[in-house]
Amino acid sequence: MPCLCLAQKKNKADTVKVVRDYHPTEIRIGTDVLAIGKSFAQDDFKSWELNGDIDLDRYFAALDIGSSSRDILSTKGHYTNSGTYFRLGGELNFLKKNDPKKNPGGNALFIGARYARGIFSETLQVSGSDPVWGNYENGWSNTNASSRWFELVGGLKIRMWKMLWLGYTARYKFGLHTSQSEQMLPHDVPGYGGTEKKSVWGFNYQIFVTIPVKKKK
């Protein structure tokens, strides 16, 4: 007699297909707190930056725009610099999105890349003395010089409370290329930093707010 011994059968593993949902759920907009802090702390430096990203499942499309200016006056001379820049790129979140157990807030531990462009102007007025060539006064400028560089980024974005986020981003900047005048080499590129080295590191400390785009399932 056939036995319908359902109670004695072992539970077998079941395979569930994960369906990726690339529809954005929220837009995150923030600013670099460090830049604002340095602008208040230093008389010769002003800077601001806006950071934005939009989620596409585990990925983020990111856009940053910013501006900085310097005005350094010393006994050696007077240097000014001002410009704007933007960065465009993407990020990959290593944390499972909206995992109710491991990542209920949807935090992000990410790496990514950026392509950056900028435009800036700088001037240099000097008054000096050389033991061979004597005393001199001179001035140079780079007007509407363009800049381009690449970045590898990584960082953390943590949901502190509802729409409020805090995060930091470490940036490895490289591949700088600038246009320049025949008489002056750039000293500082807004968004990139000093031009002395072929690559530089940067840090941003950001505060974000998120704007829901779609109700999460």
Next chain:
Amino acid sequence: MVFPVLNYLYALIVRMFRKVAWFLFFAVLAVSCLEDPDCYNLNNNVVGISFRKLFDGKADTVALIAVRSDDTDSMFYTQRYANGILFPLNYLQNQTTIYFDRPDGTTQQITLGYSAKSQFVSADCGERYVLSDLELFDNTFPAADFDSVRLLSPTLTKNPSTNIYIYRCPRNNFVKVGFRQLMMDTFSIGKPVATIVNGISADYAGLVFPADTLDAVKLPVNPASNMTTFSIDLPSGAKALPLSYTRYTSELFTKCGTTNLYGSLALVEPDPFVKILRDTLQDPAVTNVIIQRCPDTNLMKIVFKKSSATNANNDTVSIKKITLDYSAVPLYENTNQTTVSLPLNINANSTTFTFEFAGGVKTLTVNYTRTPVTYHSECGVSTVITAMTVANSDFTTPPPALKNADIKFPIVTNLEIVNQ
């Protein structure tokens, strides 16, 4: 009711604080990593120029009166020989002309072009200048200035290196004259000896070499004549050196065109103390002529000591004068000496020296044996002095120590005296 709410708020604040604390930690770390640039050696405006010989490519030694440039009063490499120079380019302009003043009164020049860009460094350091794309302005210096110039590297670095080679064609009209000291042996060439020269002039060009102390000198013969007479001003008087030679031409290097060559060098008049070693003038110059002096075979060296101990230190004594029994010429007048070299009478078997000190007079009599020896025919018969003994001495405390009983050349210490 109240306590659960407080517990919840406390836990919330603690969680937020932990997160913020990590951010603050990295903020401090980031700020602390800022570097201030070093203000030393900011520019790369020094060009290296090396002098070379065209025929072998090796370093050439060039005599310079000065190296200079426009727009500055600074003079570099004044009155010296150099294998190359390091020269600061004018970073306020895009070109610099460098002038080389030579001992023969001529001035050669070279003009270098480059890109000079300024760059701000910091408030403390000011600006720096970056020079690049070094180039030679061929059309600004005549071909006669330098035989050949080659741009080795257009890159200027903070630690200067050689950027330019300046070549010269062979100059074969230099005769090298060496000063030699004959010894108490039969070696006929002798050994190089540093000789005080008060100047050397040539009959066609005036002063060709300044005062110096040297064991050899390179002198230019007249390229337009088959004979040149040099006058060497020595402390003992002027010595004439008349030289004859043959001249002919050859094209050794296309770049150099026809080169003058000189051979069959000879003395116009025989001189027993001048010898021709090589009769062909070369570049680099080799010793062609040697001027010799005979050895001194009668000099006795006395060293003053502080005591008679074996390793006693030398003593410096004040001498009013030393006189010889066979000569009226006083020696070492009003000097302070640690050692004295006194000539023994070669015509007698004894010499008496009278030492005058501030505190009194002392005499010293030395007996010896004389032997005639001919070391070098040009020097004639030399008197060799051996077997010295102290016959009488006023230096009684203690008696003088005889170190070497024979006179030698170069001179050796013969007597040690304690002067009390």
